Amino acid sequence: MSAARIEEATLRRIVMVASPLAVLLAWQVLSAARVFPPEVLVSPQAVLAAFGQLTASGELARHLGESLQRLLWGFSIGSGAGLLFGLAAALSPTFARLFDPLFQALRQVPVLAFIPLLILLFGIDEVFKIVIIAKAAFFPTALSTLDGVRGVPRAWFEVARIYRTPLPSLVWRVLIPATVPSVLSGVRLSLTRAWLVLVAAELIVADSGIGQMMEMGRQMFRLDVVMVGVVVCGVIGFALDRGFVLLQARLLRWRAQPAGAEA
Amino acid sequence: MNIDSRAAVRTPEQPALRSGALQLKEVRKRFLFDQRELTVLTGLNLDVRPGEFLSIVGPSGCGKSTLLRLIASLDDDYEGHIALDGRRVAGTSLERGLVFQDHRLFPWMTLEQNVAFALIRRDMSAAARDRLVREHIALVGLSGFEQAYPHQLSGGMSQRAAIARALVNEPKVLLLDEPFGALDALTRVHLQTELQRIWMSQGSTMIMITHDVDEALYLGDRVAVMQAHPGRIAHIVDVDLPHPRDRAAPLLHRLKDDILAELTATDAPRGEAVVPLTRRRPG
Ligand SMILES: Nc1ncnc2c1ncn2[C@@H]1O[C@H](COP(=O)(O)OP(=O)(O)O)[C@@H](O)[C@H]1O
Ligand SMILES: [Mg+2]
Numbered sequence: 001m002s003a004a005r006i007e008e009a010t011l012r013r014i015v016m017v018a019s020p021l022a023v024l025l026a027w028q029v030l031s032a033a034r035v036f037p038p039e040v041l042v043s044p045q046a047v048l049a050a051f052g053q054l055t056a057s058g059e060l061a062r063h064l065g066e067s068l069q070r071l072l073w074g075f076s077i078g079s080g081a082g083l084l085f086g087l088a089a090a091l092s093p094t095f096a097r098l099f100d101p102l103f104q105a106l107r108q109v110p111v112l113a114f115i116p117l118l119i120l121l122f123g124i125d126e127v128f129k130i131v132i133i134a135k136a137a138f139f140p141t142a143l144s145t146l147d148g149v150r151g152v153p154r155a156w157f158e159v160a161r162i163y164r165t166p167l168p169s170l171v172w173r174v175l176i177p178a179t180v181p182s183v184l185s186g187v188r189l190s191l192t193r194a195w196l197v198l199v200a201a202e203l204i205v206a207d208s209g210i211g212q213m214m215e216m217g218r219q220m221f222r223l224d225v226v227m228v229g230v231v232v233c234g235v236i237g238f239a240l241d242r243g244f245v246l247l248q249a250r251l252l253r254w255r256a257q258p259a260g261a262e263a
Numbered sequence: 264m265n266i267d268s269r270a271a272v273r274t275p276e277q278p279a280l281r282s283g284a285l286q287l288k289e290v291r292k293r294f295l296f297d298q299r300e301l302t303v304l305t306g307l308n309l310d311v312r313p314g315e316f317l318s319i320v321g322p323s324g325c326g327k328s329t330l331l332r333l334i335a336s337l338d339d340d341y342e343g344h345i346a347l348d349g350r351r352v353a354g355t356s357l358e359r360g361l362v363f364q365d366h367r368l369f370p371w372m373t374l375e376q377n378v379a380f381a382l383i384r385r386d387m388s389a390a391a392r393d394r395l396v397r398e399h400i401a402l403v404g405l406s407g408f409e410q411a412y413p414h415q416l417s418g419g420m421s422q423r424a425a426i427a428r429a430l431v432n433e434p435k436v437l438l439l440d441e442p443f444g445a446l447d448a449l450t451r452v453h454l455q456t457e458l459q460r461i462w463m464s465q466g467s468t469m470i471m472i473t474h475d476v477d478e479a480l481y482l483g484d485r486v487a488v489m490q491a492h493p494g495r496i497a498h499i500v501d502v503d504l505p506h507p508r509d510r511a512a513p514l515l516h517r518l519k520d521d522i523l524a525e526l527t528a529t530d531a532p533r534g535e536a537v538v539p540l541t542r543r544r545p546g
Binding site: 155156158159161162163164165166169173174177178180253254255256 | 432
């Protein structure tokens with residue numbers, strides 16, 4: 001039985017790497033067969049070589065560092081504001097009524113549509129990028145916090161009343177733990193959104209960052225550099241999400257199912 | 264715990280010595296529902312003796328849970344009078360504990376933390392708190408599971424934990440709302456025996472709602488039979504048998520037949536018992 005389980009785990013791991021491997025293989029075959037000109041569809045080897053160069057020169061690390069710093073700021077500000085907004089809207093009906101129409105409307109506008117306006121307002125400096133990432137991170141956290149707080153079952157409050165729980169304990173020991181799972185799933189979405197929007201924004205306007213590295217590669221027709229950027233974006237995004245899921249599982253140890261086990 | 268000696272303490276000759284007497288006078292409860300008024304309880308009189316185990320049975324929807332919520336003061340909006348040891352109840356109190364049908368343990372707390380949560384308003388040293396928590400976990404037979412989270416406990420264990428949490432404050436009255444209703448038959452029988460042992464070793468008055476007539480009779484010193492539309496106590500049956508009880512006692516079976524006959528009869532006119540039993544005017 002345990003042998004079967006080990007086999008199953010191995011099998012699952014094989015299946016997991018199967019699709020990336022298949023893509024890699026197809027890429028190799030297509031580039032070797034010269035279906036597209038080699039300058040357009042660069043070979044995996046060329047991309048690996050470019051990766052080596054960019055790493056050795058420190059260029060990749062510099063761009064990535066810039067991007068991650070922006071991500072940290074934008075994501076923290078956006079998610080933090082989302083958390084406060086969600087709490088206020090859940091706890092105060094007046095606040096909810098006041099801001100709901102604006103919230104619902106802004107939510108439907110793609111972040112990238114704000115770029116022209118934001119450039120006029122903030123220029124193309126750091127502030128602009130951080131604002132746009134924060135906007136992307138704000139909504140998922142705000143929504144899930146709102147739902148999370150509103151969805152706390154009345155039953156918990158009744159238990160708290162039976163034991164005459166004082167307000168601070170009610171907040172710290174009942175309200176927050178009851179809300180955390182929902183908030184975390186929103187924060188996870190915020191993190192993913194923030195990363196996607198960051199790279200997109202850097203592609204359009206930036207003087208550094210992973211997106212800008214790709215944009216410069218495109219302009220100089222260095223598609224190997226562009227491909228390095230694509231792969232790095234995917235890997236970093238994946239790693240951020242995995243890291244968050246691990247954190248989530250740690251914070252939510254009390255749940256029967258580890259959080260994000262389905263992901 | 265020495266059950267026999269504790270049992271001797273609980274003879275009906277000495278109830279005046281202990282507190283935990285609950286008195287309900289002409290209690291009426293109405294809900295405003297869809298702009299309509301719904302009378303859920305009416306003319307409800309009940310005297311629960313100190314230290315007594317009172318079972319309540321009745322058709323579903325007759326207001327049993329509503330009654331317990333009024334006694335626990337989870338709902339303060341009623342007419343009439345509810346008093347514990349002569350003092351009108353006002354607001355929830357650690358003197359009146361409540362066990363819900365769904366155990367309502369907080370899933371993010373360990374068993375130990377859940378039980379300790381009940382002591383949140385009590386001013387005591389950490390050591391005293393720990394000792395009380397440990398004692399009550401042992402009382403419900405869950406020693407060794409202190410660090411377990413609720414999802415790691417079975418339904419029966421969770422319900423035991425809920426009882427430990429409710430008892431850790433040593434309430435004068437413990438209210439139990441179908442505490443074993445969601446459990447399988449075997450676990451239920453087991454927990455009934457446990458609850459009888461716990462009740463015998465504790466000083467609390469207990470009022471338990473159940474839809475299981477066997478359970479009501481096995482545990483109760485008296486069984487109040489409720490009727491619906493509007494909810495009221497039709498009559499109260501004395502179960503004149505000492506604890507701990509034998510499930511096979513002929514008296515229990517005879518009383519069961521009588522109560523079942525009444526519960527399955529169509530709605531009787533108000534105040535009329537279908538089957539005349541040892542009838543007692545509450546109060
Ligand atoms: N908050 C409420 N608002 C309106 N009606 C309610 C409310 N709570 C209970 N009721 C009604 O009161 C009646 C008695 O409910 P309940 O006390 O839960 O019954 P029981 O526990 O005996 O099954 C039911 O008809 C129910 O629909
Ligand atoms: Mg009920």
